[in-house]
Amino acid sequence: xxxxxxxxxxxxxxxxxxxxxxxxxxxxxxxxxxxxxxxxxxxxxxxxxxxxxxxxxxxxxxxxxxxxxxxxxxxxxxxxxxxxxxxxxxxxxxxxxxxxxxxxxxxxxxxxxxxxxxxxxxxxxxxxxxxxxxxxxxxxxxxxxxxxxxxxxxxxxxxxxxxxxxxxxxxxxxxxxxxx
Numbered sequence: 001x002x003x004x005x006x007x008x009x010x011x012x013x014x015x016x017x018x019x020x021x022x023x024x025x026x027x028x029x030x031x032x033x034x035x036x037x038x039x040x041x042x043x044x045x046x047x048x049x050x051x052x053x054x055x056x057x058x059x060x061x062x063x064x065x066x067x068x069x070x071x072x073x074x075x076x077x078x079x080x081x082x083x084x085x086x087x088x089x090x091x092x093x094x095x096x097x098x099x100x101x102x103x104x105x106x107x108x109x110x111x112x113x114x115x116x117x118x119x120x121x122x123x124x125x126x127x128x129x130x131x132x133x134x135x136x137x138x139x140x141x142x143x144x145x146x147x148x149x150x151x152x153x154x155x156x157x158x159x160x161x162x163x164x165x166x167x168x169x170x171x172x173x174x175x176x177x178x179x180x
Contacts, residue, residue, distance in 0.1 A: 050087030057083030
């Protein structure tokens with residue numbers, strides 16, 4: 001089941017990236033495209049914990065690095081860190097609570113945009129924080145949050161379904177072991 005979960009996670013990452021880079025390019029809001037990959041990373045980290053969040057973050061970031069990144073590892077690092085810290089909320093996560101996951105998506109997207117500003121603008125001597133924040137980062141954060149509101153429940157239902165499949169298999173294994 002672990003391999004199935006890893007394969008499904010990788011398929012989810014690829015589908016989110018394809019949707020982000022093809023469908024949402026045509027659905028820009030204030031010139032911004034939502035970050036579907038961070039939504040997937042955050043939701044996985046909430047339900048599965050730090051390890052799964054780090055795994056999803058690493059591979060989401062590597063996909064972005066290989067596709068559009070200036071340096072290999074820049075996106076992988078920040079997405080891995082975001083997945084790790086979001087995984088801490090797994091202990092207090094409640095399915096009925098929408099505020100914590102969406103708040104974490106908001107905070108992580110803000111931190112990622114600040115990190116990208118530092119790496120892509122500030123280190124190159126272009127210190128135009130106000131322009132970058134209000135024209136690029138803030139619309140992207142708001143659009144990502146709006147999309148997260150829409151896709152939150154379906155993603156959580158899918159992850160819960162995969163968790164139930166795992167627990168059903170573990171129950172079957174325990175029954176088999178008891179018979180032996």
